[in-house]
Amino acid sequence: MSAEPVTAIDENDDRSAQCWCCGSIDAPARMLQLGDHPEVRLCLQCAHFVHHRAWEIEDEGKHGPVAAARGQFRNLRTEVMRLGWHQNRFIGGKLRWLGKCLP
Ligand SMILES: [Zn+2]
Structure with missing residues (x-):
C-alpha cells in the first residue's frame, strides 16, 4: 500500500508552507512536522513555545x-x-x- 505524501497538501505554489499554529509562512525545511500527521507543520517559534509549554505541564x-x-x-x-x-x-x-x- 503506497500513500501519497500528505505534506504536499499545505504547501503553497511558491513552495512555502503555513504554520498550523500561528499561520505564519516559511520554507517547509524550516518547519517541524508531526510524526503521525505530517500535514501539520509548526514554525520554529511555535515549536519552541510548544516545547516550553510541555515542560511547564510536566513540572506541574x-x-x-x-x-x-x-x-x-x-x-x-x-x-x-x-x-x-x-x-x-x-x-x-x-x-x-x-x-x-x-x-
Ligand atoms: Zn507558528
Missing part, C-alpha cells in the same frame, strides 16, 4: 528545587514580557535569545 506535579527554579524562570519571563523588555532595542535581542535557552 513536581515540587523539587529544580522544578521550583524553572518555575521562577518562567515567572521572570512572564514579567519581562509584561514590561515589554523583550522588545527593547538595546536588550530585547539578548533577552529573547536568553529566553530560548531557559526553561
Whole structure:
C-alpha cells in the first residue's frame, strides 16, 4: 500500500508552507512536522513555545528545587514580557535569545 505524501497538501505554489499554529509562512525545511500527521507543520517559534509549554505541564506535579527554579524562570519571563523588555532595542535581542535557552 503506497500513500501519497500528505505534506504536499499545505504547501503553497511558491513552495512555502503555513504554520498550523500561528499561520505564519516559511520554507517547509524550516518547519517541524508531526510524526503521525505530517500535514501539520509548526514554525520554529511555535515549536519552541510548544516545547516550553510541555515542560511547564510536566513540572506541574513536581515540587523539587529544580522544578521550583524553572518555575521562577518562567515567572521572570512572564514579567519581562509584561514590561515589554523583550522588545527593547538595546536588550530585547539578548533577552529573547536568553529566553530560548531557559526553561
Ligand atoms: Zn507558528
